[in-house]
Amino acid sequence: MKVDRGLWGEPENVPESARRIEAEGFDAAVATEVSHNPFLPLTLAAEHTTRIELMTSIVVAFARTPMTLAQIAHDLNAYSKGRFVMGLGSQIRPHIEKRFSMPWSKPASRMREFVQALHAIWDCWYDGAKLDFRGEFYQHTLMTPNFMPPDTKYGRPRVFLAAVGPGMTEVAGEVADGLIAHGFTTDRYMREVTLPALEKGIEKAGRKRSDVEIVCPVFAVVGNDEETIAQRLVATKRQIAFYGSTPAYRPVLDLHGWGDLQTELNAMSKAGKWNEMGELVTDDILEAFAVVTKPERYADEVLRRYGDMVDRVVWNDSGWDADLQREQVAKLRAG
Numbered sequence: 099m100k101v102d103r104g105l106w107g108e109p110e111n112v113p114e115s116a117r118r119i120e121a122e123g124f125d126a127a128v129a130t131e132v133s134h135n136p137f138l139p140l141t142l143a144a145e146h147t148t149r150i151e152l153m154t155s156i157v158v159a160f161a162r163t164p165m166t167l168a169q170i171a172h173d174l175n176a177y178s179k180g181r182f183v184m185g186l187g188s189q190i191r192p193h194i195e196k197r198f199s200m201p202w203s204k205p206a207s208r209m210r211e212f213v214q215a216l217h218a219i220w221d222c223w224y225d226g227a228k229l230d231f232r233g234e235f236y237q238h239t240l241m242t243p244n245f246m247p248p249d250t251k252y253g254r255p256r257v258f259l260a261a262v263g264p265g266m267t268e269v270a271g272e273v274a275d276g277l278i279a280h281g282f283t284t285d286r287y288m289r290e291v292t293l294p295a296l297e298k299g300i301e302k303a304g305r306k307r308s309d310v311e312i313v314c315p316v317f318a319v320v321g322n323d324e325e326t327i328a329q330r331l332v333a334t335k336r337q338i339a340f341y342g343s344t345p346a347y348r349p350v351l352d353l354h355g356w357g358d359l360q361t362e363l364n365a366m367s368k369a370g371k372w373n374e375m376g377e378l379v380t381d382d383i384l385e386a387f388a389v390v391t392k393p394e395r396y397a398d399e400v401l402r403r404y405g406d407m408v409d410r411v412v413w414n415d416s417g418w419d420a421d422l423q424r425e426q427v428a429k430l431r432a433g
């Protein structure tokens with residue numbers, strides 16, 4: 099199992115953080131599109147590391163065009179000597195239409211075509227194929243020599259796809275190099291919903307399970323003392339409540355019989371009661387979504403839940419004793 103680490107913070111702190119992630123034995127530095135564009139920190143990380151992979155998890159696909167992302171993904175992969183992995187996500191309709199002012203329709207079908215368009219562009223750049231992509235949502239039919247990158251020796255970047263529902267998960271199995279499960283998931287949802295949908299897409303495309311890496315971020319409540327654990331319990335419950343308020347993620351709660359909670363959380367989010375929302379997350383719900391354990395048991399618990407299902411996990415916890423963290427990371431990698 100590979101173990102990746104989130105690359106957080108302001109750009110000026112990225113070089114030191116990236117060097118530390120590599121030195122601590124992680125397999126990838128992961129940047130996400132929240133308050134910062136994820137490509138700048140990964141470019142800085144590429145400059146200051148030599149081994150680790152550099153992954154977006156995620157960059158919002160529908161806020162851009164396939165040509166835009168094909169170019170920046172190529173540049174970052176070439177600059178990092180083949181270490182870039184582009185994790186794409188759809189986001190949800192309100193953000194695409196109201197925050198990015200971009201069109202939204204048929205997200206699974208659009209994402210399938212988005213990835214196919216990326217590869218059509220890269221077929222042109224890397225293999226000399228004529229660019230003639232004509233889809234329902236995207237059309238790319240013009241490429242002159244002046245716009246073709248010359249540094250193609252590292253080939254096309256890998257593309258991972260974030261998914262929660264079965265439709266998008268199936269698309270990942272069809273066209274992506276990896277599936278990024280949402281942090282708002284449970285091992286039961288992974289087994290009963292995610293994996294069957296992924297296998298359906300893999301079979302549809304005539305591929306093998308080994309063709310698709312599965313990435314799983316892990317919520318964790320881990321600490322050496324009661325005060326630390328209490329603080330992380332509150333923070334993690336609020337994070338679960340935030341995601342649980344989103345209608346698109348309700349099926350995860352429905353599977354466990356907690357669907358009505360989504361309605362309550364959604365109403366509270368609209369009223370701006372962000373802190374109070376976490377109080378609705380019971381300990382049973384917390385333990386379904388998060389690893390709640392002592393530091394020395396962390397790897398064992400992650401492997402118990404996900405070890406037979408996923409190929410890599412994202413370590414998002416902080417404040418660990420350095421030796422204990424190395425021990426737990428090594429145990430995960432060995433698992």
